[in-house]
Amino acid sequence: MPKLLRPLLFTLGISALFTQAALHDRSTLQTTLTSMADWQITHFRDDYGRKHEWDNPINGWPYAAMYIGMERWADIAPDKRYYDFLLSVADENKWDLAKAEYHADDQAIGQLYLALYDKFQSPHMLEKTLKRTTHILENPSQQPMRLNNYKYTERWTWCDALFMAPPLWAKLANITGNKQYRDYMFAEYVATTNHLYDTEEHLFYRDEHFIGVKEHGRKIFWSRGNGWVFAGLALILEEMPDGPQKAYFETLFTEMAAALVKLQSTDGFWPMSLKAGDVYTTPETSGTGFFTFGLAWGINNGYLDSNSYLPAVEKGWANMTSHITEAGMLGYVQPIGAAPGEAWPDKTEVYGVGAFLAAGSEIYKLVNNTSK
Template sequence: MCKKIIFLLCFLPFYLLSAQTNELKKFPKGCSPKQVGNRLAYNFVNARHDLYAGRYIHYAEVCTWNGALDYALKTNDRELIKQLQNRFEPFFTREKVLLPPMNHVDYNMFGSLALKLYQITNDKRYLEIGLAYADSQWEVPVNAKPEEKDWAEKGYSWQTRMWIDDMYMITVIQNEAYKVTGDPKYIDRAAKEMVLYLDELQRPSGLFYHAPDVPYYWARGDGWMAVGMADLLRELPKNHKNYVRIMEGYQVMMKSLKNHQRPDGMWNQLIDEPDFWPETSGTAMFTYAFIIGVQQGWLNASEYGSAARKAWLAMVPFIDERNNVTEVCVGTGKKNDKQYYYDRPRLAGDFHGQAPYLWCAAALLRK
């Protein structure tokens, strides 16, 4: 009897977690992560480049590319991996001019793609490009502005600008650099930066204003924080000095997001405005953060697994017959005007939406 009790105490939590996460394993026909991921990943392979003013690869394309690679790896789709690798090959030659300069968070995150490809191919060309982008985030250029030099002197990236988007753009490349090198300086950079942004920008509600002077909780903006924390915590050693602080910020945000989820499973363009329209990119980012939290045991599996499932099933019908995610808010700068956010145009096939859908599909395929 005693042995039986000990067995139950030791293994019951694992059994319950496994049973509860089953909600994230079985889906109706047409809604499985493999079916959805396949549609979106092959859609991306044949897509045109998304460029900043016709000059450089846009970060949203990089996010989608990374998601397609993650999905291809989870399904062991060697043909898809090859096509995604082939899409990069021209950057070494005729498309080299499209490589973003190393002078802005949105540009530098391009290196995360090269580092991910290095992990797949072991081709040193990718490593060289990727580490150059990662390291230049902390290498102050001669023509840096005074405020950029101030950030660097405090140990932060000179590209720090206190925009919530940064906590994906900076952390994603530093995370990938840590994975390929094992050098703790990369994960330390990401964690230190994340704590700064949490301390300065997170509201008591757990959410984040689009900007300190714009008191609105814009879904995709908050989505960058949600995904950035989830991905960073997955790599950050539990004994790291910043682990507890970041986990605290993550969990309070997840609780607030769950409270603001619509009955149909989506989240609105402005998270706490019930009369606004459901927006797909933010919804997908929050769903991804829930999925990772449940799988890692950071979030109550029954509660958040159900919420993630509801969200995923609500998201899939927003993919049209051309495999484009619809109802994606266009790129949006800050403005202290609520109507401005309501009136933002909505696109189909925008990489801001394709990317987090692929992240979710790949995450749901994790064992």
């Protein structure tokens, strides 16, 4: 592992100066992740001062993304109370998916249920997810592969969907032993990639409305949108058996990783419009969190060389932790949206915390692996 590069300023409750070696201190990481997870549980039902009209039930995609990150921390945390929290959420939701039958966003919480099933092996944890996905499998949507101003949302016609649904289908194939779930997922994923992936830039357009459009003379690649895809690829690859399908995802993952490290700002965050970092100079922690998670996961799982990618993980993590407020909240999370926009130091969202916990958990594993 290469030497760490320079001193960084971390903020956790109060500002404190550490060297980058602190990234490799398990105690510091554990304290940071515990504090963030506890803050989120305490503020579970807050609205964070959001000013949009989006419905945000606790089985919807914003919370689902938080649960996915929380579960990854729960799996390695010394204190098992995080599983108690997640089980209580699942019970409150009656182990059901959100309401739109085909919509990828409304399948996202199923990833929590499958993770809990993996751990606790109770059949009721699977029943409603299996019912929904089996119906889709037997009655696939006939809508076209285009969003058309949100007219068509039954298929994965926007890039965020590639985080929300495909990992669920990949994991279901392993749990049930029925590869039809994986084959359905793969066919739909390829269709979305053929529609939205820029093979020159190795990045995804958020949806069809950004293809061929430029802002400030640059193509528009939304940071969090690509963060959804990149993090989702890691979640999918964890579930894939060796073979051509897995190789397809491996290629996408490594292509995106190589493109992303070139777009990270010198301050460690990824700009909200990835190709316009000189214009979008405000930090943003949700896209940065998902990229940091994916890169750390790639190192841990042998897809990415640490000499090339560890510095980006270090800078990403340092930037995110520098935006934890004195109250313990993760700031600079871009609000719910679908394009580059604004973020503020005193605004957060649950999916941003999910990205943070996922990234930190993977870094925690990285530290443990390299210290043995």
